Amino acid sequence: MLAVLEHLALEAKALDPMRAFYGDELDLDVVDEFDRELSFAAGETTLVVRRPDGVPRGGLHTHFAFSIPADEYGDWWDRLSAERALEEHTFGSASSLYCYDPAGNCVELGQSDVAGPGIDGVFEVVLEVEDLDRALPFYEALGFSVVDRGAQRRRVRLSGPMDLELWEPHLGLADARGGVHVDLGFAAPDVDAAVEAIRERACRVERDGERAAVRDPDGHYLTIAPEENE
Template identity: 65%
Template sequence: MLTGLAWLALETKSLEQARSFYADLLELSCRERGERELVFAAGETDLVVRRPDSVPRGGVHTHYAFSIPATEYDDWWDQLSTAGYDLEDAQFGELTSLYLYDPDGNCVELGQSDVAGPGIDGIFEVVLEVEDLERSQAFYAALGFETVDMGADRKRVRMSLNGSTALELWEPHLGIADARGGVHVDLGFETSEPTGALEAVSDHVQQVDHVADERVVVRDPDGHVITFTV
């Protein structure tokens, strides 16, 4: 039903500080500049940073992961540590990720992935804070996400869309690098049938904000803004 992640939107207090972090430090190209928001290209996915002066606001203290070519990992570690960032790392099988924080307290992961690059080439994971794991798991399963892992030492569920985009659903806790799941996160998903996606979750949405043939906007059970768009 859903085919991929179109965008992740974050809240920022300062567009200039966000631009410096994402464009200058992480070398993302800025596709759009407005009075309220900036849109960066992370591979085929947009990263939006937005001032909190209307809704949807964008997520706060959101943990998410960028894809980087595996061969670039050491270069990124050296570049970011030289810039003065206190980095943490974690091993996942044969792949390694590093973690740092952006100016607004979002935990940004750069993970070795099978991507072409150069540089950041996609967003492969977003972590949402939820109140009830079973309720949220059922909501995203109805949209085509498959459960691939359930945490034993902390309350979390990992779900995957087409083997490429992952959502981690966390009941409140601190993860690696003291990361937290995001609240009021704004996510956009591509689909050929936006109204069909709405029908799949119509009994479980918190509210419906907009309905049209090419774009449907809903709130999931925890108030995250979810857009289905062609």
């Protein structure tokens, strides 16, 4: 039902440290800049950094994962470990490194089947939810499907335009936490169908022409826009 993760927004008190981290250290190009907002290109997803002086805000302490080509992993490790404390975890044959940005978000760089060079997309976002039993049906109605559950039912992993993890409050790998009031933007082939699927479960639904602005049961923001035909 949702086709592409178009944007992920983070909150920061100051934009310059975030520019230095994502632009200089992670080599992401700045694609837009305003007084309270800075945007970077990360594959097909735009990473937005936003000062907290408007609504929607960006996400706080959000854990998310960038895709990098598998053969670049060692270079990224050497580069980032020179200045930062990194943590590593392996999932099957793929490894990921974890570090923190200046605003306290847990950033993962994971070996993926992407062309690169460098960061080439966002493959995972983690949201904090109060109650999995309440949050899960909302995202399943949008077409996400469960692929893994935590042994103690504190988290669930779903597959969709990217992998989405819903965490009840706890610390995960690298002491990561799920994000609060995260702002996610999606493209969809049928915005009306997506809105009707979650209308009864959403806290709020607003329309602005062809676009829909939705708040999920935990206060996360979702923008759903028409998918562009190439």
